[in-house]
Amino acid sequence: MRQGWAPRRTGAPRTGVDQFLTVLRVFAVGLVLIGLAAFIAQEINTDNAFARWANPDATGLTGAQFRGLVVSGIAQGAMYGLIALGYSMVYGVLGFINFAHGEVFMMGAMTGMITSNKLADAGLWESNFIGSLIFIVIVSMIVCTLVAVIMERVAYRPLRGSPRLIPLITSIGVSFFIQNASIVLLGPAAKAYPDVPDWVKDKHTFIQIEGSRILVVVVAAVSMGVLWYLVEHTKGGKAMRAVAEDAEIAALMGINVNRTIVKVFAVGGAMAGLAGILWGILFRSVIHTTGFLPGIKAFSAAVVGGIGHLGGAMAGGLSIGVAESVGPLLILEPLGVSGVSQLRDAVAFAVLIGVLLLRPAGIFGERLPAEDRT
Amino acid sequence: MTATLPPETGAAGASAEPPLAASRPALAQDWRRLVRMGAVGAVAQVFIALSNMPVRLDERVIVKPVLSLGYLTLLIVPFAAGHRVGHQIKREGMPQHAAGAHEVAGGAACGAVAGGGLSLLAVLLANFDLREPLVNWSPMLAELLAFGNATRFAVVIWLLIGAAVGALGGGLRLLGPRTRRAVVTMALAVGGAAVLEPLVVDLAEGMRLEALTDRLYARRGGINWTSALGLAAGSGILAVLGRGRIQQARAHIAELEGAQRTRTNGLLILATAAVLIVLPLFAGKLTNELLANVGLFVLLALGLNVVVGLAGILDLGYVAFFAVGSYSAAVLTAATSPRINPELPWLVALIVVVIITGLVGLFIGAPVIRMRGDYLAIVTLGFGEIIRLIFLSDWLSGWFGGSQGITKIPGAGIFGLTSVAGTDPRRVFYLVLAFCAIAIYVSWRLERSRLGRAWMAVREDETVAEAMGINTVNVKLLAFVVGAILGSFSGAIFANKVGSVFPSSFLILVSMVILVVVIFGGMGSIIGVIAGAALLIGVLGGPKQPGLLQEFSEFKLLIYGALLVWMMLARPEGLIPSARRTRELHQEEFLQDAWLRGEVDTDDGNGAEPEATERS
Numbered sequence: 001m002r003q004g005w006a007p008r009r010t011g012a013p014r015t016g017v018d019q020f021l022t023v024l025r026v027f028a029v030g031l032v033l034i035g036l037a038a039f040i041a042q043e044i045n046t047d048n049a050f051a052r053w054a055n056p057d058a059t060g061l062t063g064a065q066f067r068g069l070v071v072s073g074i075a076q077g078a079m080y081g082l083i084a085l086g087y088s089m090v091y092g093v094l095g096f097i098n099f100a101h102g103e104v105f106m107m108g109a110m111t112g113m114i115t116s117n118k119l120a121d122a123g124l125w126e127s128n129f130i131g132s133l134i135f136i137v138i139v140s141m142i143v144c145t146l147v148a149v150i151m152e153r154v155a156y157r158p159l160r161g162s163p164r165l166i167p168l169i170t171s172i173g174v175s176f177f178i179q180n181a182s183i184v185l186l187g188p189a190a191k192a193y194p195d196v197p198d199w200v201k202d203k204h205t206f207i208q209i210e211g212s213r214i215l216v217v218v219v220a221a222v223s224m225g226v227l228w229y230l231v232e233h234t235k236g237g238k239a240m241r242a243v244a245e246d247a248e249i250a251a252l253m254g255i256n257v258n259r260t261i262v263k264v265f266a267v268g269g270a271m272a273g274l275a276g277i278l279w280g281i282l283f284r285s286v287i288h289t290t291g292f293l294p295g296i297k298a299f300s301a302a303v304v305g306g307i308g309h310l311g312g313a314m315a316g317g318l319s320i321g322v323a324e325s326v327g328p329l330l331i332l333e334p335l336g337v338s339g340v341s342q343l344r345d346a347v348a349f350a351v352l353i354g355v356l357l358l359r360p361a362g363i364f365g366e367r368l369p370a371e372d373r374t
Numbered sequence: 375m376t377a378t379l380p381p382e383t384g385a386a387g388a389s390a391e392p393p394l395a396a397s398r399p400a401l402a403q404d405w406r407r408l409v410r411m412g413a414v415g416a417v418a419q420v421f422i423a424l425s426n427m428p429v430r431l432d433e434r435v436i437v438k439p440v441l442s443l444g445y446l447t448l449l450i451v452p453f454a455a456g457h458r459v460g461h462q463i464k465r466e467g468m469p470q471h472a473a474g475a476h477e478v479a480g481g482a483a484c485g486a487v488a489g490g491g492l493s494l495l496a497v498l499l500a501n502f503d504l505r506e507p508l509v510n511w512s513p514m515l516a517e518l519l520a521f522g523n524a525t526r527f528a529v530v531i532w533l534l535i536g537a538a539v540g541a542l543g544g545g546l547r548l549l550g551p552r553t554r555r556a557v558v559t560m561a562l563a564v565g566g567a568a569v570l571e572p573l574v575v576d577l578a579e580g581m582r583l584e585a586l587t588d589r590l591y592a593r594r595g596g597i598n599w600t601s602a603l604g605l606a607a608g609s610g611i612l613a614v615l616g617r618g619r620i621q622q623a624r625a626h627i628a629e630l631e632g633a634q635r636t637r638t639n640g641l642l643i644l645a646t647a648a649v650l651i652v653l654p655l656f657a658g659k660l661t662n663e664l665l666a667n668v669g670l671f672v673l674l675a676l677g678l679n680v681v682v683g684l685a686g687i688l689d690l691g692y693v694a695f696f697a698v699g700s701y702s703a704a705v706l707t708a709a710t711s712p713r714i715n716p717e718l719p720w721l722v723a724l725i726v727v728v729i730i731t732g733l734v735g736l737f738i739g740a741p742v743i744r745m746r747g748d749y750l751a752i753v754t755l756g757f758g759e760i761i762r763l764i765f766l767s768d769w770l771s772g773w774f775g776g777s778q779g780i781t782k783i784p785g786a787g788i789f790g791l792t793s794v795a796g797t798d799p800r801r802v803f804y805l806v807l808a809f810c811a812i813a814i815y816v817s818w819r820l821e822r823s824r825l826g827r828a829w830m831a832v833r834e835d836e837t838v839a840e841a842m843g844i845n846t847v848n849v850k851l852l853a854f855v856v857g858a859i860l861g862s863f864s865g866a867i868f869a870n871k872v873g874s875v876f877p878s879s880f881l882i883l884v885s886m887v888i889l890v891v892v893i894f895g896g897m898g899s900i901i902g903v904i905a906g907a908a909l910l911i912g913v914l915g916g917p918k919q920p921g922l923l924q925e926f927s928e929f930k931l932l933i934y935g936a937l938l939v940w941m942m943l944a945r946p947e948g949l950i951p952s953a954r955r956t957r958e959l960h961q962e963e964f965l966q967d968a969w970l971r972g973e974v975d976t977d978d979g980n981g982a983e984p985e986a987t988e989r990s
Contacts, residue, residue, distance in 0.1 A: 015845075015847060015848070017740050017743065017744070017847050017848070017851065020740045020741075021740065021741060021744070024740070024741055096748060097748045097751070097752065114506075114507040117506065118506070154939075155942075155943070158943055159943065162946070162959075163959070165686070165747050165748065165751070166942055166946055167942075168688065168747075168748050169688070169889070169938065169942055170938070170939050170942040170943070172690070172886065172889070172938065173890075173934075173935050173936070173937070173938025173939035173941075173942065174935070174939055175935070176886060176931065176935030176938065177932060177935030177938075178935075179931075179935070180929075180931045180935055181421070181425070181932060183928075183931075183932075184425035184426060184427075184510075184929060184932055185424055185425060185508055185509070185510070186507055186509060187509035296755070296756070299752060303749075342766070342768060343763060343764075343767055343769065346759070346760045346763040346764065346767075349756035349757075349759055349760050350760065352752070352753065352756050353741070353753050353756055353757070356745060356749055356753055360745065360746075
């Protein structure tokens with residue numbers, strides 16, 4: 001279906017499915033609103049009748065807890081944003097979901113783990129943390145760029161021009177393969193990053209935020225700025241935008257479409273590699289499934305921000321990160337759902353479904369390749 | 375409808391070869407291609423070696439004492455590389471014998487480069503210790519590569535082996551089609567006999583034919599090399615004698631029409647059914663267990679085939695329906711289920727299960743059905759994961775037992791006559807067989823019904839289908855629900871067969887494996903899907919179920935992933951494709967052929983006019 005998911009704007013809902021969808025939307029929005037209201041009510045006064053009705057055992061959050069959640073959400077969201085760039089750019093140019101992009105991110109985290117452990121063995125990790133960090137970032141970006149480019153060359157390029165689900169299925173296969181290759185080569189156990197210095201681990205005395213989170217946000221912001229400059233102000237970036245706009249016309253204008261697409265994959269891979277290192281710094285542990293959930297969440301982030309939109313990917317990442325970190329406690333807990341932290345991932349998926357249900361074009365609107373646009 | 379990027383010049387890679395000057399046989403281009411293919415082979419070799427496949431599979435002997443599965447995994451790459459290079463080296467304008475020498479030499483060189491990867495690895499293994507990141511960097515691997523000798527030996531021997539096997543691969547093309555078929559049949563016969571060893575031994579015991587298998591197989595597994603030779607010779611002779619007979623028979627059947635055709639089909643189906651009903655009587659527990667597992671996956675794959683194959687909806691969360699079917703069957707029949715335990719008889723419970731799963735299918739399907747195909751895939755994946763997380767959560771553990779699951783589920787009782795539990799795999803198999811028959815019949819009828827045609831129209835082009843007056847939303851939703859119901863059958867059987875359900879049985883992985891089965895077999899083709907399930911699940915095994923090659927359990931998911939990519943690249947229509955699907959996927963080629971022949975293929979009412987496709 002070319003026009004994709006198109007809400008009917010004229011007249012009353014036509015089919016049963018439309019009516020059901022409307023009910024579902026109202027229900028979802030209502031649930032969120034009631035949860036929020038209950039949360040606010042119990043923040044004002046725990047013995048509030050409304051809050052009691054919604055969940056008798058609710059405890060609410062203190063200001064510090066809330067801030068902690070938001071900050072960790074922002075840090076993770078910045079990471080999601082970096083991964084989302086890869087999804088968004090590839091979708092913007094080729095019009096398919098590169099399902100294996102999450103695995104590229106996982107490879108980045110793995111590379112970082114291996115390199116940093118080797119550095120720690122050599123004693124460099126402790127003595128020169130910033131220097132080694134820059135080193136592992138560079139190594140990981142190179143590895144991930146290579147992986148992404150090889151992936152494009154081997155699996156996706158021969159499929160250019162085939163029906164849109166074919167490359168998607170292929171990318172699922174690639175993702176499956178990379179995940180299991182990681183198991184057979186590196187073993188199925190979770191692997192730890194070496195210990196980081198105190199200033200990264202502990203909360204900063206002045207602003208009460210962990211150094212690692214500040215680091216992640218700063219790195220993400222800087223790389224986002226660089227990428228924005230590359231795409232908006234260099235010739236290669238212009239070529240990317242042109243190919244995204246209309247590959248055929250771009251080719252007629254003398255742009256090497258193949259090389260541009262490779263560049264898109266390379267940039268996406270490099271960003272995923274960077275995000276992998278950030279994951280390592282935030283969680284200090286990596287396993288072969290690391291790429292799956294962040295990948296899905298990053299894709300949601302790309303959709304939230306509007307596919308094909310760089311700033312949108314970052315904004316989407318931040319909102320998904322904050323939503324998944326605050327959402328369960330803000331909305332589900334006041335509604336009386338127990339064990340909300342287990343449902344964290346379910347909430348992330350629910351956000352994705354909700355976004356596609358309510359606003360599939362994202363906040364800033366999609367920028368799709370010419371033939372997918374209608 | 376699928377007007378994405380036009381293929382750039384050179385984008386198609388190997389298939390778009392620039393025209394070569396016929397008078398210059400060995401070109402720099404050939405060399406470059408040869409070295410590139412060899413290098414890819416070398417990387418693949420090193421990857422396979424480091425994945426621990428050779429060491430782990432070394433125990434499984436194929437031909438005793440010559441060949442084990444472990445070494446086979448190392449030999450296959452140079453063979454394939456040599457074969458491929460032999461194929462790519464142009465023979466136009468060359469005399470026949472020169473071309474032949476080229477292919478063999480090219481294959482040998484390519485194989486040697488690929489084998490060189492292992493030589494390099496052997497040297498590295500001897501001199502460096504990379505155990506830290508690479509878990510399989512072991513002395514065992516070094517020993518295996520060197521056949522127990524010094525490293526120097528490994529370096530030389532792998533270059534030689536690579537060259538020899540590569541030359542074989544390149545030379546295979548030289549044989550005439552008849553000889554080649556005989557050779558392939560021989561290889562398949564020996565390989566098949568080795569892979570099917572547990573099955574054959576088991577059946578032979580049931581039929582009191584141990585004397586035969588004792589002669590065929592060695593005591594500790596693997597075919598005796600004498601028997602292997604005999605088997606190869608026998609099958610080769612059969613292949614030469616029977617050449618063309620099968621094709622003739624098939625052509626003969628295809629020519630039949632009307633009542634005769636129906637009768638032949640009926641006879642074929644009856645014969646298959648008879649074999650499947652009689653076979654388990656002679657088989658032991660393991661074989662029956664295997665058959666039951668395969669049947670379960672056939673059932674699942676047939677359900678997914680309706681959704682993916684017929685209606686073209688890529689549902690990545692199909693496991694959700696399997697899970698809902700299992701859990702509702704468990705809750706309805708088990709006395710131990712936490713909240714409600716009506717302890718219904720299984721068949722009554724099945725009806726309720728079908729209704730519940732159908733409703734869940736409707737509920738999941740309705741919001742996603744309007745989405746673009748790829749968004750739909752991701753969202754169904756999300757639903758699949760949400761369903762599992764909900765079953766797992768403490769929130770509803772009062773209903774579904776959380777991570778403890780539901781245990782002590784009774785066997786499936788049929789009219790109070792028998793009870794089918796996992797302890798008796800033969801009965802399970804018969805139950806599964808019955809449901810498979812239902813599912814096959816339903817899919818077969820659906821495919822030929824008005825609804826089936828509507829599905830296929832939607833799959834081909836939704837906009838056109840809508841213009842033809844098909845209510846696309848309802849039709850797709852129906853596909854979703856039918857798929858869900860078929861999935862719930864296997865769910866219900868699974869719960870009562872295993873006797874317990876845990877959330878960990880319903881990982882997204884299961885969806886992916888079913889998807890691989892459907893795609894490998896051929897989307898939209900019932901026979902293909904059955905064959906795919908039998909081959910993949912039967913030989914390699916399901917997500918948790920062991921197959922005939924139990925040694926592969928660590929690697930099967932890796933192979934599934936690679937297989938999915940390879941299928942999409944090489945044969946997107948699957949192993950046994952449905953004719954219509956093939957036409958869709960190769961529409962442009964078909965049209966090109968028609969155009970070259972000077973005719974435009976519209977006689978089947980399916981092919982579009984070339985002008986129309988060019989414009990879209």
